[in-house]
Amino acid sequence: MSSGLTEEQKRRIEENRQKALTRRAERLAAQRGGQVVIAGPQVKEQSPGSRGNLKEEYNHVRFITQHQQNPNSPAEQKSYLQKDYDHYTANQQMAGSHGEQQKNCSEDSEQASGIKRFPTTIPNSLSYSHKHYVNAGGQEHGQQALINLGTFQQAKCYPAFKNPAEPSHPRLIDNGHPDGSKDLQSQNKSAIKYVSPSSSATLSDSEMLMNTSRPTEREGGGGASQASGRMQKLTNSAGAGSNFEAASYKKANSVTKGECVKYGEDRFQVKIGYNAELIALFKKIPSKSYDPAMKKWNFSLEDYSSFMEAANQLSSVVVAPLEGENAGGLTSGSHFIGSMVDVKSLLKMCKTWKKPSALVKGKCMLISRLRFEVDIGYSSEVIGVFKQMDSRNYDMNTRKWSFLLEDYPKLMEVLQSLVSVEVEPLPEAVIQTFAAQIQRSTSQTDIPDADLSVVDSKIVTSLMPFQREGVNFAILRNGRLLLADDMGLGKTIQAICIAAYYRKEWPLLVVAPSSVRFTWAEAFHRWLPSLSPGSTNVIVSGKDNLTASLINIVSFDLLSKMDKQLKSTFQVVIIDESHFLKNIKTARCQAAMPLLKAARRVILLSGTPAMSRPAELYTQIAAVQPAFFPHYHSFGLRYCDAKKMPWGWDYSGSSNLTELKILLEEAIMIRRLKSDVLSQLPAKQRKMVVVAPEGISAKSKAVLAAEAKRMAKGYGSKQQEKEALLLFYNRTAEAKIHSVVEYILELLERGNDKFLVFGHHKIVLDAIVAELKKKHVEHIRIDGSTPSAERQSLCHKFQFSEKQVVAVLSLTAANMGLTLSAADLVVFAELFWNPGVLIQAEDRAHRIGQTSSVNVHYLVARGTADDYLWPMIQEKIKVLGEAGLSETNFSKTAESTNYCPKPDPKQKTIYDLFQRTFSENRDDADEVLLLEAADACSEFDSGSALQDTEGNTCSVSPPKKRRIEEFFKV
Numbered sequence: 001m002s003s004g005l006t007e008e009q010k011r012r013i014e015e016n017r018q019k020a021l022t023r024r025a026e027r028l029a030a031q032r033g034g035q036v037v038i039a040g041p042q043v044k045e046q047s048p049g050s051r052g053n054l055k056e057e058y059n060h061v062r063f064i065t066q067h068q069q070n071p072n073s074p075a076e077q078k079s080y081l082q083k084d085y086d087h088y089t090a091n092q093q094m095a096g097s098h099g100e101q102q103k104n105c106s107e108d109s110e111q112a113s114g115i116k117r118f119p120t121t122i123p124n125s126l127s128y129s130h131k132h133y134v135n136a137g138g139q140e141h142g143q144q145a146l147i148n149l150g151t152f153q154q155a156k157c158y159p160a161f162k163n164p165a166e167p168s169h170p171r172l173i174d175n176g177h178p179d180g181s182k183d184l185q186s187q188n189k190s191a192i193k194y195v196s197p198s199s200s201a202t203l204s205d206s207e208m209l210m211n212t213s214r215p216t217e218r219e220g221g222g223g224a225s226q227a228s229g230r231m232q233k234l235t236n237s238a239g240a241g242s243n244f245e246a247a248s249y250k251k252a253n254s255v256t257k258g259e260c261v262k263y264g265e266d267r268f269q270v271k272i273g274y275n276a277e278l279i280a281l282f283k284k285i286p287s288k289s290y291d292p293a294m295k296k297w298n299f300s301l302e303d304y305s306s307f308m309e310a311a312n313q314l315s316s317v318v319v320a321p322l323e324g325e326n327a328g329g330l331t332s333g334s335h336f337i338g339s340m341v342d343v344k345s346l347l348k349m350c351k352t353w354k355k356p357s358a359l360v361k362g363k364c365m366l367i368s369r370l371r372f373e374v375d376i377g378y379s380s381e382v383i384g385v386f387k388q389m390d391s392r393n394y395d396m397n398t399r400k401w402s403f404l405l406e407d408y409p410k411l412m413e414v415l416q417s418l419v420s421v422e423v424e425p426l427p428e429a430v431i432q433t434f435a436a437q438i439q440r441s442t443s444q445t446d447i448p449d450a451d452l453s454v455v456d457s458k459i460v461t462s463l464m465p466f467q468r469e470g471v472n473f474a475i476l477r478n479g480r481l482l483l484a485d486d487m488g489l490g491k492t493i494q495a496i497c498i499a500a501y502y503r504k505e506w507p508l509l510v511v512a513p514s515s516v517r518f519t520w521a522e523a524f525h526r527w528l529p530s531l532s533p534g535s536t537n538v539i540v541s542g543k544d545n546l547t548a549s550l551i552n553i554v555s556f557d558l559l560s561k562m563d564k565q566l567k568s569t570f571q572v573v574i575i576d577e578s579h580f581l582k583n584i585k586t587a588r589c590q591a592a593m594p595l596l597k598a599a600r601r602v603i604l605l606s607g608t609p610a611m612s613r614p615a616e617l618y619t620q621i622a623a624v625q626p627a628f629f630p631h632y633h634s635f636g637l638r639y640c641d642a643k644k645m646p647w648g649w650d651y652s653g654s655s656n657l658t659e660l661k662i663l664l665e666e667a668i669m670i671r672r673l674k675s676d677v678l679s680q681l682p683a684k685q686r687k688m689v690v691v692a693p694e695g696i697s698a699k700s701k702a703v704l705a706a707e708a709k710r711m712a713k714g715y716g717s718k719q720q721e722k723e724a725l726l727l728f729y730n731r732t733a734e735a736k737i738h739s740v741v742e743y744i745l746e747l748l749e750r751g752n753d754k755f756l757v758f759g760h761h762k763i764v765l766d767a768i769v770a771e772l773k774k775k776h777v778e779h780i781r782i783d784g785s786t787p788s789a790e791r792q793s794l795c796h797k798f799q800f801s802e803k804q805v806v807a808v809l810s811l812t813a814a815n816m817g818l819t820l821s822a823a824d825l826v827v828f829a830e831l832f833w834n835p836g837v838l839i840q841a842e843d844r845a846h847r848i849g850q851t852s853s854v855n856v857h858y859l860v861a862r863g864t865a866d867d868y869l870w871p872m873i874q875e876k877i878k879v880l881g882e883a884g885l886s887e888t889n890f891s892k893t894a895e896s897t898n899y900c901p902k903p904d905p906k907q908k909t910i911y912d913l914f915q916r917t918f919s920e921n922r923d924d925a926d927e928v929l930l931l932e933a934a935d936a937c938s939e940f941d942s943g944s945a946l947q948d949t950e951g952n953t954c955s956v957s958p959p960k961k962r963r964i965e966e967f968f969k970v
């Protein structure tokens with residue numbers, strides 16, 4: 001395969017290769033003089049509290065000894081983690097990585113020649129040996145490579161770094177080192193003491209004093225952090241000048257000294273003599289454990305940073321950090337106050353970065369909570385600047401440079417000063433969110449447990465651990481968040497708990513799809529028993545008072561019709577299915593946005609905040625953090641790959657998604673997938689959905705009411721009772737159709753993957769299928785008329801074709817023998833009196849092959865047969881459960897606690913009638929007849945009924961009619 005290179009290019013590559021080999025040979029020769037070289041990418045600084053990323057970042061650290069280094073093998077750089085810190089070591093920044101080095105050879109020979117001339121010229125990447133430090137000035141200096149020539153390089157290449165009074169990186173200077181001490185004299189403003197772990201037991205006072213160039217400037221990445229990795233600052237009063245130095249010195253004289261050492265895989269131990277202050281501190285550490293054999297305390301590494309931080313505050317204690325741990329990650333707070341970056345000026349930079357005449361263009365992008373990347377065209381000038389950054393890292397795969405956020409101000413300052421270079425800065429939202437990392441101060445990583453003592457204990461104790469975390473996240477963010485947990489993970493319970501935490505600021509507004517408004521009201525009463533019965537107000541018409549109660553629940557569509565009332569602002573607002581607001585132009589969005597911006601707490605809930613493109617997130621981000629992207633266009637440019645078209649701007653694309661994700665997770669959104677928390681979930685999660693009564697027509701309501709009245713009066717014969725019941729059940733089906741279809745459409749709008757819908761009556765199944773066809777939703781249908789031969793192929797189609805979204809199934813004809821585990825949601829459009837049938841139907845999805853927790857939604861309508869069927873089903877299941885015959889307990893797993901017939905005599909009569917007909921000890925033959933009668937009734941369409949209110953009988957096929965009659969005669 002041709003290389004595609006010109007002869008000239010090949011020649012230059014070969015020339016550079018030769019140069020590199022020469023340099024290596026020279027370096028090796030120097031090492032043979034006793035020096036140890038650390039090669040490979042620099043050690044990266046850990047941002048405070050960033051334990052998670054630390055390991056990953058430390059993977060880049062490579063220590064190489066002369067004996068191990070093979071100049072011809074790139075693998076040489078994957079060398080040996082230096083355990084023996086017997087030498088001062090200079091971290092040779094060989095252009096960041098092997099790849100970087102190769103690149104340098106061809107791209108930046110001047111830089112490379114600098115390295116050639118000064119093979120140990122690594123100003124900002126130092127490692128050191130405590131032992132040798134102790135022996136500073138001893139014979140081993142010959143082995144040291146601590147020479148600071150970086151200033152020369154900086155001054156030569158990069159004017160921005162010229163000022164020697166403001167060296168870009170502090171240098172660790174050996175007291176006994178002639179060059180170092182000289183440098184020290186000129187730069188020393190004060191002193192910071194560090195203690196080495198390995199020498200802590202024998203440290204002398206003088207050993208504990210180290211001078212840094214600027215006490216208030218944290219050591220940059222690279223070797224400085226590496227150095228600090230084995231050092232611990234003893235005081236937090238940085239910047240106090242010589243007084244500080246004296247104080248530190250004095251402290252070192254009168255302290256209990258000790259060190260941290262590893263204890264097993266994931267714990268550390270503190271080896272130290274008795275100190276009362278320290279023991280008191282130990283006792284406060286959550287993971288504390290005392291090893292009686294060793295008589296030492298040990299703790300989880302999770303608590304390491306906070307322990308070191310707290311130990312540093314103790315005046316009578318000096319604790320050396322763990323070997324190999326980065327002290328940079330432990331220092332925080334006041335140590336950095338003197339070096340606080342002016343975030344305002346960075347924000348200003350965001351607005352004024354345009355340099356239209358620039359030749360080289362690029363942009364900064366966040367790539368993790370700690371690092372950002374600069375995507376830019378080639379420029380030797382720019383690469384030169386990059387190489388001066390302590391925390392630089394070159395990714396060979398992406399061919400991009402990245403840096404710690406704390407280097408951002410410095411890097412941008414220099415890049416901005418280059419006339420030919422234009423670099424788009426990080427967005428304001430990122431600067432604001434990651435100000436702590438940029439300023440090198442502590443950033444919060446662990447979410448603290450919120451004090452929920454003001455909230456009803458019922459809900460608090462019911463929260464699953466991940467739900468509790470969600471609540472903590474919300475409270476940490478002052479009640480403004482997008483809770484984007486997967487469907488069925490209990491966003492409702494979390495939202496209610498968060499809102500209840502801010503109860504003093506109620507009245508509360510809940511905006512939800514109309515189909516679930518009543519479910520919300522139920523859920524509030526279920527989880528907050530302290531609420532009085534009248535405290536929920538479900539808005540059913542535009543004329544209702546939006547602030548009538550403590551908790552007001554309104555649908556999106558009604559909200560937009562209540563604009564006059566919206567002037568009364570709510571302090572706490574919950575938006576369920578917040579992606580309904582994704583289109584800024586819709587009336588619902590325009591009604592909701594001002595409300596959300598004015599509210600103090602905004603709790604957005606959505607399992608699918610964006611379904612196809614980042615543009616859909618804009619309104620939700622703006623609702624939670626209005627200051628982040630005040631203008632849609634700037635969001636569009638950054639994250640939607642906005643393009644100017646002849647007709648205007650196109651925001652349908654996507655760009656910088658990694659940054660967007662990090663930003664969302666840091667400041668706006670918490671999202672857990674079912675698979676993340678599966679171990680905390682039950683196998684099935686049932687939910688009762690109270691469908692909206694206005695979905696039921698006035699005519700249906702009147703018919704149902706008349707039927708109920710007749711039943712309450714009682715019938716002459718059992719046959720009449722049964723007829724009446726089945727008719728009532730049939731009327732219920734008719735009445736629910738509209739709401740059921742609406743609910744299914746909402747599920748589809750939410751982007752639910754695949755789900756099963758069970759219904760009993762033909763009219764219900766027909767209506768669902770008709771709507772699916774209308775909306776071009778691919779589906780299968782299995783009912784009594786589906787030939788057995790076809791059933792399996794339909795199931796197979798649903799299981800294996802991604803296009804198949806809904807399976808519409810008959811409760812009695814498809815509740816057994818089918819595997820439909822591709823779905824993890826089962827919706828019951830209708831109830832059925834026999835819970836066995838329901839549970840079998842649920843198990844079409846909940847069976848072998850199902851890897852997820854199955855969500856089950858029972859749609860129930862008030863004022864219908866459901867009022868009696870639902871409690872009856874629960875009762876039956878409870879009895880079976882108590883007898884050990886069923887694991888399934890509806891009462892515990894579904895929101896059903898206060899859905900039972902009111903103790904009114906009329907309802908009691910009807911309930912008894914249901915019980916008699918559907919529950920009394922009927923034998924198997926009865927049950928079969930009942931099912932058959934129900935089946936036969938299921939075929940009625942809306943124009944026919946078994947027997948209508950006028951007493952006319954229905955028209956069904958003669959055999960079915962016979963069966964029904966048989967049933968009624970029993």
Ligand SMILES: Nc1ncnc2c1ncn2[C@@H]1O[C@H](COP(=O)(O)OP(=O)(O)OP(=O)(O)O)[C@@H](O)[C@H]1O
Binds near residue numbers: 464486492
């Ligand atoms: N901690 C809990 N204890 C008891 N039941 C719970 C708990 N968390 C959730 N549930 C139940 O799980 C079911 C699903 O919860 P919920 O409806 O809140 O999920 P969701 O995340 O809002 O789902 P969707 O996105 O479908 O609206 C409900 O019946 C709810 O009562």
